Amino acid sequence: MPENIPNNLPDDLEQDMRQLIADVTGKSIDELRPEANFWNDIGIDSIKAIEITVAIERRYKVRIRDEQIPKITNIREAVEAVREALRKKADEQKQV
Amino acid sequence: MNKNRSNDRRVVITGIGPISSIGIGRDNFWQGILEKRVNIKLEKALLDNELLGQFYTHKIDNFDISKFGIDKDKLKDIREWKEGEEVIDLNYLIAAIKLALDDSHIDYHVENNNIGLVLAHENLGLMPFCYKLGNLSYDMLIGKTRKEMTRKNFVEKAYPTFLKSAYDVQSFADLFHIARVFNVSDYSLFINNACASGLYAFEAAAQIIRNKHAEAVVVAASDSPDILKYLWFKNLGIYSPDGLVRPFCKDSNGLVFGDGGVGIVVEDYEHAKERNASIYAEYLGGGFDLEGWKITVPQIGSNSYQKAMQKTFEHSQTAKEEIDLLCPHGVGYQVIDYYESQAITAIFGNNPKKPAITAFKPYIGHNLGASAITETAILLLALKNNIIPPTLNYNNPDTKFNLNLIKEKKSMKLTTAMKICSAFAGFNAGAIFRSLN
Structure with a gap:
């Protein structure tokens, strides 16, 4: 994990994300493979995508931009979006 | 805090002036609704003979501002201010206000006429500015105007070419011009709360009247489809590729723009009564909540949204059981439809029998900042005529929304109607109107 990411994140962010998305969607965690496509492989629709975004923002205390939401198509990209948001947040805090 | 109406001054609607793709003028507009008249066109945007994009839109044919009996000198002044350009959505505003004032038979030709003005628009002046910016940037990019381009040179070149027109994005000049056309000298206001602008405008008008700043207020809004607006919505993935708005359906695939504008005269009840005005309905009150999460979702x-509706009931002193007819935003985009259905069913229950629910965007498209006022105009005409127009294209309802929209035209006694809107940026709003008959 890069140094500037806060260390209060779960050790295995990917696994944590899978659990979170399983909770929101009601899908089994096994089905939520890191590279399975949300829309085509898992059957997540635009409504669920918003619910997932709400859950991610609450759990990891980050902000996902509007235009990013449809671009997050699998667990791995969701994890990267969270890391990027945290990196940005940490950089901003450093500048203060 | 006392959430009740601020004083006893009652506020009524006495004039409706629609400019829309299904008809211009109140009677033609309502006839268009009854006939399920729809005018969808494929708009093609060409740049130097290359197709930039194409999109379906509800289009007004043959609009001519010179045919509305508006003072020609004042229209000329506006054209000069706009450097010779006809700004179509500004013209819609002016024509709609004229129709609304004529419909109300209120005398606005005198100075100090005690009429106020509330304009609502999401993007007035923005498109001409964007085109000028685009043209100049392109000229510079291909070296046509490059020369020795320092920052100073750039600003000197850009100022007369397009930076000056940026002042038109500041909407006070439009407020000035329109007020001048109709001799408005009382309280005036420009509102932009995205798609919910119309409902904020009604509330502002009511407050202006209740606080005795004016005896009557004209509320008006407009919008005109444009390729640049389309590209934004297309990139967001929320524009219907086949041009059909299907609210709360399994096959909903996005919104479709609508061309037009509406003016509505809001008036003090006693003032209206004194001059024997014809009254469409009383505005009982509005409720507003700002979600503040994201701009576009x-x-x-x-x-x-539920809170906005609850506040609407409180402010209008109306029980939810009294609502006969409800008009949702009904954009035909799954995410917003779902969000709306969750709020509606939380208030009225799953598949409510009352109120009757019907959505109007399949008739006229999405007028963006003018949508709420335009759909309120239909709602007011529905109240007046005791007719519920059906929701068009409601052929494949999705059970996950738990709503039964009206599929066939229905004649029934209508007393109280509610318009709600969930707009971009989380502007959630509601308004309630009651027939006086």
């Missing part, structure tokens, strides 16, 4: 699971 609502927060599924939040209760902001």
Whole structure:
């Protein structure tokens, strides 16, 4: 994990994300493979995508931009979006 | 805090002036609704003979501002201010206000006429500015105007070419011009709360009247489809590729723009009575909640929209059981439809029998900042005529929304109607109107 990411994140962010998305969607965690496509492989629709975004923002205390939401198509990209948001947040805090 | 109406001054609607793709003028507009008249066109945007894009839109044919009996000198002044350009959505505003004032038979030709003005628009002046900016940037990019381009040179070149027109994005000049056309000298206001602008405008008008700043207020809004607006919505993935708005359906695939504008005269009840004005309905009150999550998507699971509706009941002193007819935003985009359905069913229950629910965007498209006022105009005409127009294209309802929209025209006694809107940026709003008959 890069140094500037806060260390209060779960050790295995990917696994944590899978659990979170399983909770929101009601899908089994096994089905939520890191590279399975949300829309085509898992059957997540635009409504669920918003619910997932709400859950991610609450759990990891980050902000996902509007235009990013449809671009997050699998667990791995969701994890990267969270890391990027945290990196940005940490950089901003450093500048203060 | 006392959430009740601020004083006893009652506020009524006495004039409706629609400019829309299904008809211009109140009677033609309502006839268009009854006939399920729809005018969808494929708009093609060409740049130097290359196709930039194409999109379906509800289009007004043959609009001519010179045919509305508006003072020619004042229209000329506006054209000069706009450097010779005809700004179509500004013209819609002017024509709609004229029709609304004529419909109300209120005398606005005198100075100090005690009429106020509330304009609502999401993007007035923005498109001409964008085109000028685009043209100049392109000229510079291909070296046509490059020369020795320092920052100073750039600003000197850009100022007369397009930076000056940026002042038109500041909407006070439009407020000035329109007020001048109709001799408005009382309280005036420009509102932009995205698609909910119309409902904020009604509330502002009511407050202006209740606080005795004016005896009557003209509320008006307009919008005109444009390729640049389309590209934004297309990139967001929320524009219907086949041009059909299907609210709350399994096959909903996005919104479709609508061309037009509407003016509505809001008036003090006693003033209206004194001059024997014909009254469409009383405005009982509005409720507003700002969700504040994202600009372009609502927060599924939040209760902001419900709160807006609850506040509407409180401010209008109306019980939810009294609502006969409800008109939702009904954009035909799954996320917003779902968000709306969650709020509606939380208030009225799943598949409610009352109120009757019907959505109007399949008739006229999405007029963006003018949508709420335009759909309120239909709602007011529905109240007046005791007719519920059906929701067009409601052929494949999705059970996950738990709503039964009206599929066939229905004649029934209508007393109280509610318009609600969930707009971009989380502006959630509601308004309630009651027939006086």
